[in-house]
Amino acid sequence: MRTPLIEMRNIHKQFGGVVALDDVSVTLHRGEVVGLLGHNGAGKSTLIKILSGAYEADGGEILVDGAPVTIRSPRDARANGIETIYQTLALADNLDAVANVFLGREIVTSLGRLNDAAMEHATSDVLAKLKVVDLKSVRAPVSSLSGGQRQSIAIARAIHFQAQILIMDEPCAALGPQETAMVANVIQELKRQGLGIFLISHDLHDVFALADRLTVMKGGRVVGDCHTADVTQDDVLAMIITGRPPA
Amino acid sequence: MTQISIRRLAAATGIDTRLLAMAGALIVIALVFNSFTQGAFLSPRNLWNLAVQTSMVGILTTGMVLVIVTRNIDLSVGSVLGAIGMFAAVVQVQILPPDVWWNTPLTILCAVAVGITIGAFQGFWIAYRAVPSFIVTLAGLLIFRGVAWMMTEGRTIAPMEENFQLLGGGLRGSIGAFWSWFLGGLAIALVLFRIVASRRRRHRYGFAEKPLWGDLLTGGLWVGAISAFVLTMNAYNRPGTQIPQGIPIPVLLLIGTVLIMETIARTTRFGRYVFAFGGNPEAARLAGIDVRKLVLLVFVIMGILAAVAGILATARLNAGVNSTGTLAELSVIAAVVIGGTSLAGGAGSIAGAILGAVIMQSLENGMVLLGLPSAMQQVVIGSVLILAVWADVVYRRRVA
Numbered sequence: 292m293r294t295p296l297i298e299m300r301n302i303h304k305q306f307g308g309v310v311a312l313d314d315v316s317v318t319l320h321r322g323e324v325v326g327l328l329g330h331n332g333a334g335k336s337t338l339i340k341i342l343s344g345a346y347e348a349d350g351g352e353i354l355v356d357g358a359p360v361t362i363r364s365p366r367d368a369r370a371n372g373i374e375t376i377y378q379t380l381a382l383a384d385n386l387d388a389v390a391n392v393f394l395g396r397e398i399v400t401s402l403g404r405l406n407d408a409a410m411e412h413a414t415s416d417v418l419a420k421l422k423v424v425d426l427k428s429v430r431a432p433v434s435s436l437s438g439g440q441r442q443s444i445a446i447a448r449a450i451h452f453q454a455q456i457l458i459m460d461e462p463c464a465a466l467g468p469q470e471t472a473m474v475a476n477v478i479q480e481l482k483r484q485g486l487g488i489f490l491i492s493h494d495l496h497d498v499f500a501l502a503d504r505l506t507v508m509k510g511g512r513v514v515g516d517c518h519t520a521d522v523t524q525d526d527v528l529a530m531i532i533t534g535r536p537p538a
Numbered sequence: 539m540t541q542i543s544i545r546r547l548a549a550a551t552g553i554d555t556r557l558l559a560m561a562g563a564l565i566v567i568a569l570v571f572n573s574f575t576q577g578a579f580l581s582p583r584n585l586w587n588l589a590v591q592t593s594m595v596g597i598l599t600t601g602m603v604l605v606i607v608t609r610n611i612d613l614s615v616g617s618v619l620g621a622i623g624m625f626a627a628v629v630q631v632q633i634l635p636p637d638v639w640w641n642t643p644l645t646i647l648c649a650v651a652v653g654i655t656i657g658a659f660q661g662f663w664i665a666y667r668a669v670p671s672f673i674v675t676l677a678g679l680l681i682f683r684g685v686a687w688m689m690t691e692g693r694t695i696a697p698m699e700e701n702f703q704l705l706g707g708g709l710r711g712s713i714g715a716f717w718s719w720f721l722g723g724l725a726i727a728l729v730l731f732r733i734v735a736s737r738r739r740r741h742r743y744g745f746a747e748k749p750l751w752g753d754l755l756t757g758g759l760w761v762g763a764i765s766a767f768v769l770t771m772n773a774y775n776r777p778g779t780q781i782p783q784g785i786p787i788p789v790l791l792l793i794g795t796v797l798i799m800e801t802i803a804r805t806t807r808f809g810r811y812v813f814a815f816g817g818n819p820e821a822a823r824l825a826g827i828d829v830r831k832l833v834l835l836v837f838v839i840m841g842i843l844a845a846v847a848g849i850l851a852t853a854r855l856n857a858g859v860n861s862t863g864t865l866a867e868l869s870v871i872a873a874v875v876i877g878g879t880s881l882a883g884g885a886g887s888i889a890g891a892i893l894g895a896v897i898m899q900s901l902e903n904g905m906v907l908l909g910l911p912s913a914m915q916q917v918v919i920g921s922v923l924i925l926a927v928w929a930d931v932v933y934r935r936r937v938a
């Protein structure tokens with residue numbers, strides 16, 4: 292068996308008395324899209340927030356390429372090649388696309404000054420690769436952009452910094468059909484390039500179109516893990532609702 | 539039509555339309571006061587005084603912009619500057635020996651160290667203990683006013699050393715005609731150099747270049763403004779002599795502070811993070827920014843600036859007085875808000891805040907010249923504050 296790109300083992304997380312994750316183990320391989328499914332409150336967001344360093348796990352371990360790593364902060368996650376696109380678009384609306392793409396990892400000159408020209412150049416490059424249409428200016432505050440364009444900025448971050456692992460929490464929740472198609476194209480392209488992608492979505496149709504494997508959660512536990520090709524949407528729906536693998 | 543051309547002008551010169559509008563308001567205010575005071579308002583003497591009067595509040599606004607951009611407030615600046623001003627007087631007059639060259643530098647160093655400590659103390663409660671800044675600094679307003687009194691049981695401490703007094707812009711506290719032109723010339727060279735450098739950089743990276751006439755206009759405006767400023771400061775003679783005063787030292791302190799703070803805000807990671815945090819604190823945190831340290835540092839900067847303002851106030855009064863800086867926080871916050879900084883966080887400009895401070899100070903100065911009673915002055919200033927913020931709300935809605 293190949294070593295998984297990411298392995299999360301026996302992850303446990305509690306918020307006060309609420310057990311959000313109970314002994315959860317998941318894996319992700321290179322060039323693979325894994326769909327994380329489950330009702331609201333199943334623990335999907337909590338799981339990926341632990342992987343992206345937004346929360347710290349109470350127990351369990353995380354392995355990247357087979358080696359155990361410690362992820363205590365978003366900085367740690369990024370250092371391990373993990374990029375996250377959050378459900379609530381985590382952008383500073385008052386800043387422009389350039390500042391958002393490079394937030395926390397700015398290019399600076401040897402004197403420590405922000406090198407805005409270099410960052411603008413790189414941002415334009417990546418956004419052109421993503422074929423972001425109608426972007427008036429990479430220097431306009433991102434609050435003036437459409438949902439899809441804002442999503443592209445989050446994706447541009449991942450691409451520019453050559454992420455190995457991409458986490459997308461409901462990437463299409465706020466998008467129209469065209470923009471959803473754009474995101475789907477990007478996911479397929481990144482997958483071809485060998486990234487591993489965790490995809491969380493409520494839309495079973497989308498997930499079936501994009502994911503190679505499905506991990507179903509319920510009540511903070513993993514209740515099923517199967518290849519997309521081996522199941523029907525009805526099987527998966529039943530799993531989500533009942534929490535039992537298909538007969 | 540006029541609107542479109544103003545917008546084109548703004549785009550070509552890179553000047554904010556808001557700043558343009560504020561400059562326009564300032565010119566109107568100046569002309570109105572000038573005609574009602576038979577030319578006294580725009581006399582070199584009054585403009586020189588106005589510049590000195592603006593420096594203390596102006597220095598504080600540069601830090602308050604960062605505080606408010608990070609969705610905080612600092613109500614304690616008046617008390618902190620009062621306490622540090624008093625502390626500086628005690629150190630200089632009662633602790634260090636008089637008439638030694640190192641008395642004044644050491645006094646300044648001690649005052650700044652206390653400013654850093656107070657800023658870190660308040661910042662710690664806000665950033666690491668999650669007590670709202672409104673509460674922490676409201677407490678600071680009380681605590682440090684009390685401390686200012688307790689240091690000497692309310693007694694005034696005087697006089698300050700002669701070289702310390704220079705910092706307040708008193709009788710000899712300005713740099714004369716030659717050095718004023720020297721610095722003015724330096725500033726002009728710097729402005730022109732930056733315009734050329736920016737054109738080159740945009741060219742190198744293949745970005746759209748600004749129209750040449752726009753850069754020429756910007757350069758021309760700067761050269762004109764700097765020359766006019768130096769000419770005005772030099773036009774006021776030392777009372778009873780033919781010696782031009784030149785730029786007052788407290789105004790130089792203000793200009794230096796603005797340059798440093800603008801550089802921090804615009805060209806450093808720290809400055810970028812301040813604005814990112816103000817726009818979306820969660821996004822800043824998820825981007826790996828240490829947001830607590832960030833907020834702490836913002837309050838440390840505010841503490842340093844309060845120390846500078848306290849030194850300046852004590853130097854100007856030539857005494858440590860325990861009521862120094864009372865209500866200064868209100869002038870500072872008003873100037874910042876008039877200057878277009880949003881109390882919701884994430885948006886603000888130091889240049890705007892300085893213009894706001896000049897507008898506020900001009901109103902006060904002009905009303906004093908007119909002999910309006912101080913009760914009336916308060917009514918006017920309060921009303922202007924509401925009008926200015928309302929205009930800002932309308933402006934934002936139209937831009938959005």
Ligand SMILES: Nc1ncnc2c1ncn2[C@@H]1O[C@H](COP(=O)(O)OP(=O)(O)O)[C@@H](O)[C@H]1O
Nearest residue numbers: 306309311329330331332333334335336337338
């Ligand atoms: N920050 C938090 N504080 C307290 N409880 C939380 C927090 N985040 C998530 N939870 C709880 O953890 C459980 C899992 O939530 P979540 O991971 O958001 O589920 P999902 O993303 O699958 O809808 C829920 O019971 C939720 O109420």
Ligand SMILES: [Mg+2]
Nearest residue numbers: 335336337378
């Ligand atoms: Mg969720």
